[in-house]
Amino acid sequence: MQKYRIYELAKIYNKGNDEIIAVLNKNNIEVKNRLNSVDEKAKEILDKAFASPSVKKNKRPPMRTVRFDQQGRPTGSKTAEVQKKSYSSYNTAVSKPVKMGMLEEAKKAEADKKAEKESLQRKNIINEGKKEGRQLPTGKMSVITHDGHMGEQIPHKEGQPARTERNDHPRKNNRPQGGYQQRGERSQGGDQRRGDRPQGGHQQRSDRFQGDRRPVGARRPVGDRRSGAAVKPAGGLDEQPLIPQARRDRPDKKKTKKDYERSRREKESGSLMARSLNQNKKKKHVAEKKATVYPTEIEVPESITVKELAEKLGREVSEIIKYLMLSGVMVTINQNLDHETVEIIAEEFGAKIIEAEAPAELAEYVPEADDERFLKPRPAVVTIMGHVDHGKTTLLDALRSTNVAMHEAGGITQRIGAYQIRYKNHKITFLDTPGHEAFTAMRSRGAQLTDIAVLIVAADDGVMPQTVEAIHHAKNAGVPIMVAINKIDKPGANPERIKEELSHEGLLCEEWGGDIIMVPISAKKKEGLDELLENILLVAEMQELKANPNREAYGIVVEAQLDRNRGPVMSVLVQNGTLHVGDGILAGKSWGRVRAMTNETGRKMKSAEPSAPVEILGMDSVPEAGEHFYVMDASRARNIAELHASRAKEEEQRSVQKVTLDNIFEKIKEGEMKQLDIIVKADVQGSVEALVQSFMGIKSDEVRIAVVHSGVGGITESDVMLASASNALIIGFNVRPDANARALAEKDGVDIRLYRVIYDAIDDVKSAMAGLLAPTVKEILLGHAEVRQVIHTPKVIVAGCYVQDGKITSNSMIRIVRDGIVVHEGKIGSLRRFKDDVKEVTEGFECGIAIESYRDVKEGDQLEAFRLEEEVAEL
Template sequence: MTDTKNPGEKTLSVAQPKTLTLKRSGVEQGVVRQSFSHGRTKAVVVEKVKRRAHGPETGKPEPAPPSPPSHAPRPPQQQQRPPAGGGGGQRPSGGAGPRPQGGGRPSGVVLRTLTEEERSARAHALADAKVREAEERKTAEEEARRRKEREVAERAEREAAEARKREEEDRRRVEDEAKRKAEQEAKKRFGDDESARAAVPAAASAATPSSSSPRPARPAGTTPASTTPSVNARTAVQEPDEEERRPVRRGSGAGPARPVPAPKPANKTTTQKSRGRLTVVTALDAGEERERSVAAFRRRMQRLKGHAANEPKEKLVREVTIPEVITIQELANRMAERAVDVIKLLMKQGQMAKITDTIDADTAQLIAEELGHTVKRVSEADVEEGLFDVADAPEDLLPRPPVVTIMGHVDHGKTSLLDAIRKTNVVSGEAGGITQHIGAYQVTAPSGAKITFIDTPGHAAFTAMRARGAKVTDVVVLVVAADDGVMPQTVEAIQHAKAAKVPLIVAINKIDKPDAKPERVRTELLQHEVQVETFGGDTLEVEVSAKQKTNLDKLLDIIGLQSEILELKANPNRPAEGTVIEAKLDRGRGPVATVLVQRGTLKVGDIVVAGAEWGRVRALVSDTGASIATAGPAVPVEVLGFNGTPEAGDRLAVVDNEARAREVTDYRSHQKREKQAARATGMRGSLEQMMSQLKTSGRKEFPLLIKGDVQGSVEAIVGALEKLGTDEVAARVILSGVGGITESDVTLAEASGTAIIGFNVRAHKEAREAAERLGIEIRYYNIIYDLVDDVKKAMSGLLPPTTRETMLGNALILQVFNITKVGKVAGCRVTDGVVQRGANVRLIRDNVVIHEGKLGQLKHLKDDVREVTTGHECGMSFENYQDIRVGDIIECYRLETVQRSL
């Protein structure tokens, strides 16, 4: 360190600079044993600070500091008192006087005086040191107070533990005394004196230490005589418990420790008391120390707890959810009751049941209420809650295109009219010139608005298709041919429209024909309560020509006007809902369903449920064959991705996940199987009913296996064949489905002895080969007329033929001749018709038929003849009958067999 006092003087320097610090003086270190509550101790290093008193506190005068040299006068500001509580004998290291070294001799080095800033910094440091020392002193006092409280608590705990130990020792002493008395009474009762006398020398020898065994430890201050136990047959040295053998550890601050008693000598031969009789239990427990049994421990706990455990617990009342069918075990679990109690209640009601038996919901409710629980009934149909018909907010509804269904009689030009609107040629692809499928299309009107059309077949067998079309439609267009008028399917379409409560628009088609009479159509519609506007009604009507494309724009304008009146709206921003219009099985694409979306938006990837089938949408195909990503309200679309082919008419809905879809489809599949089983049971009945039906009616069945291209066609075929049945013969459909004819179908047909009918489908190669090998007939049809007619003829062959009588003539017996070896012969005159040989005859006497049989011989004069006409006489004899009289009348007739038909 360098410093310059005056200019021109020499520089003062110190060889080794040192840091100026404040050090404590009089600090010593020591070791203190710290004790803990659990008996452990620990050595802790502490510091002992000796405080130096100043001035009047000690009574000794403070030594005066050495006077500074004359050339460095000490200012009065430098005279500071040392801080209270700090190192009393330590003066500030930055003083201006000479620094004392060794024995206090001046070092001869003169230091510079402190500046104002240094003095203020040192004052602040001293003040901070005072505050810090005050805080440390306060912390030390708090720690001492806590230590004292902790020691008091530990002392109280030790006293309580010692008290508990003394109580336990007293209790054990009492129990040992009671046990000893009980053993003495048992010995007196069984008279086991010899065993007691034999145990005396054994106990004495065990109590005397041998030369080879180590001598037990003797406590200090005792004599050997005082440590030797007295030998007695009825007294044994008690072995100290483990708690008594363990020394008690105490901390250093817990007061004087109690002397640990020396362990008493123990010998198992003395503790093992002699038993009166050798049993299996005593033989096995001979070398073991007796311990308290579990039962004794439980009795002790009951005595400690009192009778609280025997008090009846409060019964918990639960809300039990009961489905339609539940097992006894599941019901007991939901009620938190024992299954035995449930079975007891059932037995009281007269019902014997096992724990795995099922009971109905009513019985389960009675049991739950009798046990004091509340019941919540649920049904399996609850899985469909929230699946359909969830109301939308009015502000979320947006306009949507109308859905128009075209209906009418067959060959009235429905598909031709739709082709003219769409500018397509669907009719050319239809077999037989008739529509046999339901179709859905979307067109754009001249005004720019979109309209969805649904085309329905007009054949009588497609009633279900027309009903489905009427259910999903907003407007029905009734097509009536001007040259044909109102026909049966026209009337049916009117009834469907009225049942669906939708507006009706009449399109009078084929007005371009020469024999067209539109006024006739309007008049005939009045008979079915359809009054058009021309006759003052409220039903819109328009005359059109699909061939000449006349008034098609007018028809579209009327449809748009009707849809504006209806104010059709739907919410596109929600999960989709719709109806399956048609379904089929494509060999390349799998199950394909034609769906009309009614609410929401259907997207690729959605999980959908339709009837008993579900799947994930793999692709959406529009009516034009283009793949689309979404389909909004009133948009017809083909959906690919179903696990199986749904049925036409099923409602489609989008669900959240596959688990929900499986839950819904499982319930619907179960319901479907139950309905089929109930229908089959109702048709067949019991075995006795079946036998009685065979005896009385003799109804014959014509088995069939039907495969079609679409679900609607198969449904129509099955419905048409069921209508052909009579009381004597009926068609029984073994299997019906969509898709091609497979090998399994041929196997089923061979097992049931039935024929296979394919409608617009063909058999696979394997199925065709199997059918040829097994001799199974496969018939293909593409027109429903031909299919129904052929099945009708085949079923007619099962009908029994009828017998019809044809009257030939009558004859009157004039005389009876008795001829030897021939019998009686009647001489007759033919009064009416003709009598033929071999014909059937009746013998009538007094207007009562006496005999029916055959004519044996017929003779005219002496010759055998084939027939005798009116007015001639002849001789007749009957086969195996001789009782003939004069005046009887003979009727001659012929039986003819006539084949019946349906």
């Protein structure tokens, strides 16, 4: 049921609020003020009490008539009374039906008289037109008669004789304004001037041959006015003003293209009121279409921002932020929300959270098991492990007859190298791992992707920390271990001592009753290499290493780098299947298509069988070393890579620790700590990983290292700009900056450090951290003195002292001790012996000491002279 407020009803009935309230109260409807609401029943009571306001009188604004003289100047206007009288009668005739009350009899009585007068007027006008030699125009003037019907009449005002005008010089100003004369009229009337063309419309071509034109010099009859204003006929109180018929409504007018267009628009849109109603309907229809249906269930990942949650809920971000602010939580549009907060927000907006599940096609790829009937023997993958500088790369050089070790920076390996050799018609794949302590992750990765681990131990050096670490990696990976005791040609080599040391680590040789094969070799002189290779083939044969070459390949990423000319390059080891050029490939967060493939010698290959190490081009980004790669459809690989990237982003966001009351003290402490920002760029992904781990492993209570950015490839301008913005140090490992980057670094004062040996980089970073440490302040005691006399002066107090031990210097600090308690500590203002200023006074002498900013010195006080020295702090 519709409700109405009192003030609305007052507007409807055009009454005051008090009057409406009074009527309702009389009818037992309790209303107190203008804001109260009433129902339809109350409105019916008011309808009975007041006249219905639905019918409103149509009022037209008064029309202003302006007359012009022959010179075109306005001569005045009708008086307000005449206008009011004229248009009040016009409105009475047009806007509302004529009442048949008091005027009914008068109208009936004058009907006949009126008709006679109209016919007489028509005859007079016709006769007058004949006398002047002109015809009446076919365009007619309409008049409203006393009975409300439209009649045809061309009246003229009574008492105005037809005036003539000089015909020799008709003036331009005599023409009415606003129209133009057609060509047909000129042809009939001769030389007629422009000033005589009609006003208020265009004379149509249908009138060309109607003779609607007065002779030259003849003045237009007063009743023949073609203006937009109504002409009042003469005589009669009830006579209505003349209304000119619209030219486009005349039956004799030939319709033009504009008329048809106007008619079409009127049919389509109707009146202004109809158009507005149609627009309102359209708006309502559009509003109904835009009515949104909010979701009742949403899938939310583990980490989500305010903007993402608003999109899932179908709400505006401002609504979410407003609700959280009202709940006392201040957030921004890109701030992450925890799961509990997301649940509360979803419940508030009528949605239920369901666990997001990855589509089946984006699930983690797991290779299918191979049928044993399709398995074929494959080459063994052997990893060379051991301590730094024990001869791992030299052994591989001897096996490959190359000289890689001579070209390595610092003589040490700093990346995993994969090689394949052929021995007695058998292929063996070797992986060379770094031995430096910084490359722990590389050694662990090498042990996990290998079949046999060969442990290199220098006979003259013994078992070292990295040797023990390599043993643990191999054992954890479940890989069989062989030991190659190298450098047996050196003086002081003792293979038996090596066997004994290895036995303490759980490696017992076969000679001593164990199962570990130990082969003494000399990689430099190529001694014992055949025996080592024979044993490798023996162990591989015992393991029965097999793979299926007739399937889609999968394997592991050994190393990856960004080449300036070739783009992302990754070294992979095919573990199963055959890899072909053109295959779609997935490796962690990277995907691509194998564009080109080369072996370790740089030879291009079309396919790679199991246990083959190859370099692949065509990835979209540099993958992480140690990632597994799989061959699949390129579109599916892209989808899975994007899924992995989003998961990695969520993990990174979750790792950001938020400030709570429990850890706020730790955060304050961290804010007080100094920070060394570093940007790490290296040639391969493994080196980046090793450098970052080494830098983060440097611990200090006062200085910490923050790796702002790390990546593979050369140092670019973007790296320099990032370093300039974050005030960071750039560490380049086996890379160089380009010319633009170097010029920008010199301009912005960015420090770029380039290294080829990893421990040089680690040592320099440690030195930089030590430079950020606050220096250690050390106190050096100089001597003691006793106050024996106090001399008061207007400016300072002078203490007469006796130096008991050491010395007192003029630039030293002084400490006053009274009864074992330090009462003051400050500087010496001046030091004198008798009346002379001195630099120092030694033991056994007396002196006068003026103390700055302190006057409470007493006899018997002990004075201690000391000096503060700063020492460089060390990590």
